[in-house]
Amino acid sequence: MNIINFTPLSALTGGLLIGFAVFLLFAFNGRMAGVSSISANFILKREQRVDNSLFLIGLILGPTIYSLSGSKIESIITNSIPILIIAGLLVGIGTRIGNGCTSGHGICGISRFSLRSIVATISFILTGIITVLIFGI
Amino acid sequence: MIRLISLLSGIIFGLGLTISGMVNPQKVLGFLNIFDAWDPSLIFVMVGAIIIFAPLHFIFKKKSRPILAKNFISIENKNIDKKLLIGSGLFGTGWGLAGLCPGPAIASISFLNPSSLIFVLFMFVGFFIANRIEKNI
Numbered sequence: 001m002n003i004i005n006f007t008p009l010s011a012l013t014g015g016l017l018i019g020f021a022v023f024l025l026f027a028f029n030g031r032m033a034g035v036s037s038i039s040a041n042f043i044l045k046r047e048q049r050v051d052n053s054l055f056l057i058g059l060i061l062g063p064t065i066y067s068l069s070g071s072k073i074e075s076i077i078t079n080s081i082p083i084l085i086i087a088g089l090l091v092g093i094g095t096r097i098g099n100g101c102t103s104g105h106g107i108c109g110i111s112r113f114s115l116r117s118i119v120a121t122i123s124f125i126l127t128g129i130i131t132v133l134i135f136g137i
Numbered sequence: 138m139i140r141l142i143s144l145l146s147g148i149i150f151g152l153g154l155t156i157s158g159m160v161n162p163q164k165v166l167g168f169l170n171i172f173d174a175w176d177p178s179l180i181f182v183m184v185g186a187i188i189i190f191a192p193l194h195f196i197f198k199k200k201s202r203p204i205l206a207k208n209f210i211s212i213e214n215k216n217i218d219k220k221l222l223i224g225s226g227l228f229g230t231g232w233g234l235a236g237l238c239p240g241p242a243i244a245s246i247s248f249l250n251p252s253s254l255i256f257v258l259f260m261f262v263g264f265f266i267a268n269r270i271e272k273n274i
Binding site: 001002003004005006007008010011012013014015016017018019020021022023024025026027028029030031032033035036039040043044050051052054055056057058059060061062063064065066073074075076077078079081083084085086087088089090091092093094095096097098099101102103105106107108110111112113114115116119120121123124125126127128129130131132133135137 | 139154161163164170171190194203204206208209215225233244245247251252255257259270274
């Protein structure tokens with residue numbers, strides 16, 4: 001193992017902002033900013049559809065606003081359509097059955113010291129590591 | 138005001154994902170690639186978010202209600218069961234295949250890149266499928 005592309009300062013800065021965003025939604029609106037739950041509720045449930053869609057629109061505006069500062073955003077996504085379809089389905093099905101993703105379990109749940117979320121986070125990180133080990137980057 | 142907070146939280150969350158580099162699937166896959174060329178940045182994103190939200194959650198959860206909404210949405214499910222493990226395992230596999238989880242996937246809609254749009258479309262299809270099969274697990 002060797003360490004490459006490590007950007008601790010920007011990672012920590014971005015993380016602090018995410019923590020603040022999660023705090024805002026909890027302290028003012030009483031809700032957890034789990035992105036898989038918000039996205040799934042947005043299409044499956046009528047309650048709070050406006051709030052859910054506004055959060056998701058904000059999420060999409062984030063990178064747009066950042067790019068207005070003139071900085072370039074790097075985002076390299078695979079163009080293999082079968083991988084995108086299978087990965088999208090697995091992420092959609094898995095986060096609903098497991099009730100959360102990197103934000104819901106990984107950030108909100110661990111911050112609440114929820115054992116359930118800690119177990120979920122370890123599970124998806126481990127399976128993610130195994131998947132990369134088998135299929136490569 | 139509740140709606141403004143939903144939008145603002147989404148924007149700040151999206152900015153955090155962008156600044157931290159998490160909108161780039163290559164950085165996420167680099168984190169999962171621990172046995173080869175490892176990029177530990179994702180840990181710093183999670184730590185940054187948790188050190189902000191954990192203490193603030195601890196303070197605010199003691200209040201009788203959120204600042205704007207009528208009540209906190211409580212999370213009763215504490216079960217560490219088959220559903221949690223299967224769901225998180227499926228999610229981790231999809232995450233390791235494409236390097237995208239729900240937050241960065243939604244945020245990357247702003248790049249209008251066909252790959253991220255295909256992923257998001259099938260993630261939503263996954264939400265529908267999970268909604269159908271969930272009760273049988």
